[in-house]
Amino acid sequence: MRALLRSGNPDVARALANIVWLGLERLTQIAVAIVISGLLARYLGPGDFGKWQYANTLLLVIAPITWVCGAEILVPTIVQRPPTETGTVLGSGFALRMGVSVLALIVTWIWIAAGDTDPMVGLMLAGLAVTMLFREPFIGVVNSWLQSLTYSKPQLIASMAAAIVKAALVYMLVRLAAAPQSFGWLWALEAAAIGGALLLYYMRRHGSRLGWHFDRALFRHFASAGTVFWIGLICMYLFLKLDRLMLAQRVSFAELGLYSAAQQLNENWIALALMLSQTIAPAFVYRVQETARLKRNLLRLFAMTAALMIAGAAVLDALAGFIIARVFGPNYADAANIFRWAVWLSVPAGIEAIGNLVVLKYQAKYVLLSKWLLSLAIAFAVNWIAIPRSEGYGALIGLAAGYVAAASVNFYYIRFWLRT
Structure with a gap:
């Protein structure tokens, strides 16, 4: 790593070092997620594990509401303004994100108190929802500042350390036979720890002072800018969790637990595809201006990704029974x-x-929004027909249809762009 940083262009070396740390953090998170899922699945059993997964699904549907003023708006603003105004940019972004997060948390708790969901699911979600107070207002804002410096190492180290400690605490609570609803508060504690560590790092870099200030004009700008991207991301996450939301209305929590166990592992496998795309994007797509070169790169990337995913899926398919048994135990054999x-x-x-x-x-924001709206609509329609007939397999058909729709929109846009 040191040799990399000393050689060549310092900006390129910094970006490559960031990629290495990003890859290490993603692999750590995937490993920790699998370990924690295995611990909880064995301890809670299929029924309560299904409730736990459903509570997490609800959180992941609610949380994107707090993603207002995303990094695509905040980072360029930090870069374009002089360093003396960084505190004002961060303070205004923090005020907006914290306001939205507090509102989202209050509405979530009111919904839980109204009894519109299973009591155990509500108790689990009550703790998990507190993460919204720390993820975007603290972690998201400071991480945007780090991204503007092309230096994400502090955030990645904090995330890895917190994830490992969380896994140890989950193990401890399992050994102590803790109540199922108590686990949600560990996720809130993890988010608070990461947010606190990043805040302390920021203050150490700025003379032990926070120096964040509120600016009304910036606040209004942040509230309106990036709205299309924001709604598009909300649609995307709703699409990704729609299978469990609709399946929960048709099957028992035990059956949902089996489906969620399989999908938990599968989502970690799919995360590798996303990590791959994030890693190669700057060099092979974002920085390429020549149309012919970009077209060649895209063809190679499509072929490489398809080959990698097919090979990996074939191996996982063959080892499904062994993997499910090792991670979740014999009670989840039907998830294989x-x-x-x-x-x-x-x-x-x-x-x-x-x-x-x-x-x-x-920055084709309307294409992004249209794509996920279409995928969401198609997945909903397919789920509505397929889930009553095939339950979990019907939910997988809905996801597949949504992914194909999203990829088709991408291909149409790429063809249109290359032609014009």
């Missing part, structure tokens, strides 16, 4: 068949992730 089918979703998911790079490169 679902996992065998689910892993093949990585092929359209990977293809979609590569095509999406061109949409992001040219």
Whole structure:
């Protein structure tokens, strides 16, 4: 790593070092997620594990509401303004994100108190929802400042350390036979620890002072800028969790637990496709201006991603029974068949992730929004028909249809862009 930083262009060396740290952090998070899922699945059993997964699904549907004023707005603003105004930019972004996060948390707690969901799911979600107070207002704002410096190492180290400590605490609570609803508060504690560590790092870099200030004009700008991207991301995450939301209305929590166990592993496998796209995007897509070269790069990336995802899915398909038994235990044997089918979703998911790079490169926000609205609508329609007939397998068909729709929109946009 030191040799890398000493050689060549310092900006390139810094970006490559960032990629290495990003890859290490993603692999750590994937490993920790699998370990924690295995611990909880064995301890809670399929029924309560299904409730735990459903509570997490609800959180991941609610949380994107707090993503107002995303990094695509905050980072360029930090870069374009003089360093003396960084505190004002961060303070205004923090005020907006904290306001939205507090509102989202209050509404979530009111909804739980109204009894509109299973009592255990509500208790689990009550702790998990507190993460919204720390993720975007603290972690997101400071991380945007770090991104503007092309230096994400502090945030990545804090995330890795917190994830490992969280896994140890989950193990401890399992050994102590803690109540199922107590685990949600560990996720809130993890978010608070990361947010506190990043805040302290920022203050250490600024003379032990925070120096964040509120500016009304910036606040209004942040509230309106990036709205299309924001709504598009909300639609994307709703699409990704729609299978469990609709499946929960048709099957027991025990059956949902089996489906969620398979999908938990599959989503970590698909995360590798997203990590791959994030890693190669700057060099092979974002920085390429020549049309012919970009077209060649995209063809190679599509072929490489398809080959990697197909090979990986074939191996996971063959080892499904062994993997499910080792991670979740014998009570989840029926999840192996679902996992065998689910892993093949990585092929359209990977293809979609590569095509999406061109949409992001040219900031085609309305294409992004239209794509996920279409995918959401198609997945909903397919789920409505397929889930009552095939339950978990019907939910997988809905996801596959949504991914194919999203990839098709990407291909149409790429073809249109290359033609014009």
